[in-house]
Amino acid sequence: MAARRPYVRPMDGWWRRDRFFLKYMARELTAFFVVAYALVLLAGVIRLSQGRGAFEGWLDGLRSGWSVALHLVLLAVFLFHTYSWFSIMPKTMPPLVVSGHRVPAWAITAAGLACAVLASIALFVAFKGRPR
Amino acid sequence: MKRSSQPPFWLLFGAGGMLSALVGAMLVFLTGIAAPLGLFGAGTAFTYERAAAFAHQPLGKLAVAAVIALFLWHGAHRIYHTLHDFGVRLNAFTWLACYGVALAGTITAAVALAVV
Numbered sequence: 001m002a003a004r005r006p007y008v009r010p011m012d013g014w015w016r017r018d019r020f021f022l023k024y025m026a027r028e029l030t031a032f033f034v035v036a037y038a039l040v041l042l043a044g045v046i047r048l049s050q051g052r053g054a055f056e057g058w059l060d061g062l063r064s065g066w067s068v069a070l071h072l073v074l075l076a077v078f079l080f081h082t083y084s085w086f087s088i089m090p091k092t093m094p095p096l097v098v099s100g101h102r103v104p105a106w107a108i109t110a111a112g113l114a115c116a117v118l119a120s121i122a123l124f125v126a127f128k129g130r131p132r
Numbered sequence: 133m134k135r136s137s138q139p140p141f142w143l144l145f146g147a148g149g150m151l152s153a154l155v156g157a158m159l160v161f162l163t164g165i166a167a168p169l170g171l172f173g174a175g176t177a178f179t180y181e182r183a184a185a186f187a188h189q190p191l192g193k194l195a196v197a198a199v200i201a202l203f204l205w206h207g208a209h210r211i212y213h214t215l216h217d218f219g220v221r222l223n224a225f226t227w228l229a230c231y232g233v234a235l236a237g238t239i240t241a242a243v244a245l246a247v248v
Contacts, residue, residue: 015217028210028211028213028214031211031214032211034148034152034203034206034207035204035207035208037159037203038199038203038207038237039237040164041196041203042200042237042240042244045187045200045245045248046240048187049243049244049245052180059178059180062164062167063169068164068168068169071161071163071164071165072165074160074164075157075160075164078152078160079157081153081157082152082153086153112153116154116155120157123155123162124158127167
């Protein structure tokens, strides 16, 4: 008797099968860009601890075309991360009940995005500082 | 019941994800685009004096350390679990490649900030 050859559903490229999976993967892959940005900042902190010359070398690097291009990509990915983080927040947090009614998902997402806008404005104002 | 080691990592993942969702895009814009290009004049210029003065205050140290460390732990956790989705066998090596990088980065940032 021939050996049984049970059907095993192939899992290669499973995430390309469906729009939902594609969105999931896009969301997960933002992690690489978040790490990349943290490493850029880490390099800056190391250079800062080594003194003025070292830090100014890092700053010169930031002014290069490659660095600006990288940061434009990072900016786009971080904006997507902000959007996706708050879109899934209704699913990742425990149900929120206010006066007997469950707060709808869109309201949680909207509140999260509003907080991100406010926090970003506050950071911008703090970073800009007083004009000298 | 065996206790899972997941909650602390999940907490760091969540804190990093939340911090990067709130201010990540603006941070990238300020430190990587606006400041190097001097988009808003001298006010946003990145200078050694400004950076050193900021990193000298305890709160400044804490803010820089929090951004670097939490972003790293967020990324490490997410990448580790995404590797599994791509069929990569999870073992001690993949664990170290993800969380080890986050730990090393955290320690390096802490040491550098301590001597600034």
